Amino acid sequence: MSGENAGGTSPDTARIAPDSHATTTGMTGHGYYDANSRTQWNAIEAVLPLLDHAAATFPLKGDGVITFADYGCSEGRNSVAVMERALRTALPRTPLPVQTVHSDLPTNDFGTLFQNLRPHGQSVFGSGRVFSSAVGGSMYDQLRPDRSVHLATTFNAIGFLSRRPVETLPGYIQPNGPSAIRGNGFVSEEETAAFRAQARRDVEAFLKVRARELVPGGQLLVQVFGATDEAKTCDGIYDLLNDAVLGFVETGEIDRETYDRYYQPVYMRRLEELTGPALDPGSETADLFELNQARDYEITVPFVEQYKEDGDLDTYATAYVHFFRAFTEAVLTNALPDTPERGGLVDRVYERADEILRAAPDLYPFRYLAVAMLLTRKP
Template sequence: MTNLDQETVGTQRRPTGMTGMAGGGFYDANSAPQWEQIAAVLPWLEDTLSSLPLEKSSGPVTFADFGCSEGRNSISVMRHLIGKTMQQTDRPFLTIHSDLPTNDYSKLFLGLRPDGQSTFGSQRVSSAAVGGSMYDQLLPADSVHVATTFNSIGYLSERPLDKLPGYVLPNGPGKRRANGHVTEKESKIFAKQAEDDMAAFLTARANELVSGGKLMVQVFGCTNELRTCDGLFDLLNDALLAHVKLGNISSQVYERYYQPVYFRSLEELTSPLTNSAYNLAGLYTLDRTESYEVPVPFVEAYKQDKDLDRYATNYVNFFRAFTQAVLRGNLPDTPSKANLLDQIYKTAETLLKTTPEDYSFRNISVAMLLTRK
């Protein structure tokens, strides 16, 4: 098989300011909601492992996860998959954990080899990390048996607009508060960027996957009634506007800052497969799709214990783990920058404790499982 054309390869993208999730163990410590999303669909993949084409080569059976961050959830996924597959073959295994070159990989490496031994408990399993954009081909052709990505596909490859003056997220504010605005023109630009990104990702993975290989794609999303971004980004937006009002942040900084993230519907997740412009129809079989909701651990705990302080801390730490890198990059470089960043998230905690009903958070995902033809 020859490599498929990828327009994104070798082109210059406009930086998003995304350097990875918060490091130093902070993302791992606040990623329980993401694991709930993963755990809901991981059985889809596990149920298909017996059909993997494992007899065609003597090389390693390769599982690749794109968007590994600090590695806690990525390693857990691999542990599940390897445990289900090792009895099917005597071949060695290779786990690949990939994220941006600027990602903090230190916890990943410690997690992969605690006490100097593979975390997977077998000398048949080797592991490696690969830095790069998930929208490019990163691995050799015909080398991957299972590819996964969980939530990372929601992060855009580039900023299609220099500023988004009415809100901090391309999807716009929640209906309950309507504390901002995104125009129809702006919405269409971001939707197109998200579709192009999805197509680039699917093309890259098609190059890497063996025939019969599996691809699992899961990401935070929305339905007609609910959106994962509601409440959460309303809170961040309100906290920023409070600091604009105080004079700590200029209106120009606020208007230029936005999170380069897009929350897809299930239709938007799958649409590149049938869009003739992307030439993907002949590359994959679409095995299963679903939009679903999972409980949020800190929300469920709050329902039981009514501890508002703990709830606010856990809620804000959760979204700080995946928003602070871009926010930090958009704040002016001053000696008080780190303190200002802390104050913004403390303001978010205060706002949440004052009116928690304004910032209700629901965890919606969309997912698809594909087979490489």
């Protein structure tokens, strides 16, 4: 993987209306997400043993083809790496052809995805038995025929809510609230409860549609950024974005009403909030899957480790801001009035974030916590 500092931005995708079960138009495109998602890869790498287990145990019966599907694949670099890993275990198990399906919102940068899938005019997977395709749609909807998928995965994606549960979030820009260190805002109990309930409905919706798509015995690996007693993955990054945006509210370039309505619709789940819909006896989705494994964990963040080693604040600030710009830019852009100045204003928000971080790096420490579960579709 390359460093956390390449690529350009994609205001064009931000202007397209979101899917009806989505609250973002996707990541910043044209290779920007791919270039700035080594941290997300580290979070995936930590659960590769679960993926290996799934690839070794999915049922081999297929109507002439075995299908693997990855939901929320973005531009595909990490999605391709995931499939490569699964194929290593799966191909020796079956003579059947394998189809890899890479799915994301219709507004995703599928051009970059297709280039990743066929980099030199040939399949990246280097096997005549592997065929790839892409599907545009919300992961909260059914996107594949009934009983057609053998192994389904999603990484760093199901935290993006399917809908905005509140109209305004006037105290802060992210539902889990500010970090204890920075404390630069507030989210009320009532607001938090609305997001928690939405996050639960989203896991239920996701499980329901995947249950239809999966063959009996099919494997489902769900992994996403989250929270533990120790910290939340939103700490630091959203404090910084909040401070940067508020700077423009103070100068009047972003009006207060726009700020009140603007929030990043992502929720940091704890492990029990991920597994609850599959396990709680009262839940509609409790009988669909068997839980094989579940865990929460923390990974090292490459740009944080680098900074600890070399103390190079310039490189750290650039990588840090590029990292969170890749997944926040589309929502921020869509939250601002659609004027000719909008693109420039968005650029300046991230430049401001860079300046604030350089001035006080200790105020915005960032850690990456994640939660994951591996499920088997019940017969």
